[in-house]
Amino acid sequence: MGRAHRESYGGEMSTAASMVFYCLVFIAEILMFGVLSLVLFWVVHYRGGFAWREDVKLEFNYHPVLMITGFIFCMGHAMLVYRLFRCCNKLTAKILHTFLYLLAVPCIVVSTIAVFDSHNLRDPPIPNLYSLHSWLGVITIGLFGLQLVVGFFSFWLLLCCEHGTAKFRAGLVPVHATFGIVTFMLAIATAVTGYTEKALFTLKSDYSKFVDETWVINAQAACLAALAILMGFLLYSSRYARVGTQAVAIVEPPSSSHYVMTQKTYYYREHE
Ligand code: HEM
Numbered sequence: 001m002g003r004a005h006r007e008s009y010g011g012e013m014s015t016a017a018s019m020v021f022y023c024l025v026f027i028a029e030i031l032m033f034g035v036l037s038l039v040l041f042w043v044v045h046y047r048g049g050f051a052w053r054e055d056v057k058l059e060f061n062y063h064p065v066l067m068i069t070g071f072i073f074c075m076g077h078a079m080l081v082y083r084l085f086r087c088c089n090k091l092t093a094k095i096l097h098t099f100l101y102l103l104a105v106p107c108i109v110v111s112t113i114a115v116f117d118s119h120n121l122r123d124p125p126i127p128n129l130y131s132l133h134s135w136l137g138v139i140t141i142g143l144f145g146l147q148l149v150v151g152f153f154s155f156w157l158l159l160c161c162e163h164g165t166a167k168f169r170a171g172l173v174p175v176h177a178t179f180g181i182v183t184f185m186l187a188i189a190t191a192v193t194g195y196t197e198k199a200l201f202t203l204k205s206d207y208s209k210f211v212d213e214t215w216v217i218n219a220q221a222a223c224l225a226a227l228a229i230l231m232g233f234l235l236y237s238s239r240y241a242r243v244g245t246q247a248v249a250i251v252e253p254p255s256s257s258h259y260v261m262t263q264k265t266y267y268y269r270e271h272e
Contacts, residue, residue, distance in 0.1 A: 013239070021240050025084060028230050032076050035223040039068045042216045047202075053117060060118035063111050064194065070107030071140070071187035072224070074100050076231060079180055083240050101151065108141060133193040140190045143183040150176055181235050188224045195221050 013021060043049065043061045051058035078100035085093045119126040129138065154172050157165040199207045199217045207214055234240060 017239060021083075021234075024230060024234055025080065028076070028080070028227065028234065031223045031227045031230065032073050035220050035227070036068055036073050038216060038220045038223065039065050042213070042220065046213050046216065053121060056118045056121045059114050059121075062114035063118070064191075064198070066107040066111035066114070067187075067191060067194075068220075070104035070111065071144070071184070072191070072227070074104035074107065075144075075180075075184055075187070076227070078104070079184060079231070079235055083234060098151070098155075101148065104144075105148070108144065112141065131193075131197060133190060133197050136186065136190040136193060140183060140186045143179060143186065147176065147179055147183060150179075177235075181232065184231060185228055188228045191224055192221045 043065055047061050048058055050061050053059060078097050081093050081097045081100065085096065116128065119128050129135065150172065154165075154169050154176070157169060195217050199214070203211065203213060
C-alpha cells in the first residue's frame with residue numbers, strides 16, 4: 001500500500017462514485033434547508049408567529065421550528081460531518097460533530113419546554129403525553145440524551161487514558177453510529193406524526209380540502225421522508241465511509257504490507 005494512501009484521511013472513491021456522493025449530499029442539503037425554511041414560513045405566515053408565556057398558543061410555535069432545527073438540521077449535519085470532511089483529520093471532524101450535536105441541545109430543551117407550557121398553561125390545561133406523537137417524542141428525546149451521555153463518556157475516557165481505553169472506544173463507535181441513525185429516523189417519524197396531528201387539530205375538515213396550508217404542511221413531511229431515504233443511504237453505505245479510519249480490528253504493529261497505519265498509535269487491519 002503506497003504512502004499516499006497511508007496519509008489520506010478520506011476514503012478513495014472513483015470519480016463517478018464521488019460525483020454521485022456529492023450530488024446526493026447536495027440534495028440532502030436542499031432538503032434540510034428546505035424543511036427548515038418551510039417550517040419557519042408555515043409558523044410565521046399561517047400560525048401567527050412566536051410569543052412566550054404571554055400567549056401559550058403562539059408559544060407552541062417554537063416547538064416544531066426548534067425540533068426541526070435540533071433533530072433534523074443540526075443532527076443531520078452532525079452525522080454528515082464524518083462523510084463530508086474527508087480532507088481533514090479525524091479530530092477536526094470529531095470537534096465539528098460534537099459542536100453540531102451540542103447546538104441541538106438548547107433547541108430541543110426550549111422546544112420541549114414550549115410544548116409542555118402550551119399544555120400546562122392552557123385554561124383548562126391539556127393532559128400531557130397522551131398521544132402517539134408524544135410517546136414517540138419521549139423515546140426520541142431519550143435516545144438523543146443517551147447518545148450524548150455515551151459520547152461524553154467515551155470523550156472523558158479518551159482524556160483519562162487514551163491508550164488503555166482504545167479498544168473499548170473503538171467498540172463503541174459502531175454502536176454510537178447505529179443509534180445516531182436510529183434516533184434521526186425516529187425523529188423524522190415523530191415529526192411526521194406531529195405535523196399530521198397539528199394539521200387535524202387546526203385545519204380540521206379544511207385539511208382534506210387541499211387549502212394552501214395543506215400543501216405547506218405536506219411538503220414538510222415529504223421533505224422529511226425523502227431525507228430519511230437519502231440520509232439512510234449516505235450514512236449506511238460503506239462505499240462512502242472514510243476508508244482507513246474504520247476499525248475492523250486492532251492488531252499488532254505492521255510486520256507485513258497487509259496492515260496500514262491509520263492513526264498515530266493504533267494499527268487497523270486494512271478495510272477490504
Ligand atoms: C422531531 C421532533 C419532535 C419531538 C421529539 C416532539 C416531541 C413532543 C412531545 C414530547 C410532546 C408532548 C408534550 C406534552 O404532552 O405536553 C409533543 C407534543 C406535540 N407536538 Fe411534537 N415533537 C417533535 C416535532 C413536532 C413537529 C414537527 C410538530 C408539528 C407541528 C409537532 C407537533 C406537536 C403537537 C401538535 C403536540 C401537542 C399534542 C400532543 O401532545 O401530541 N411536534 N411533541
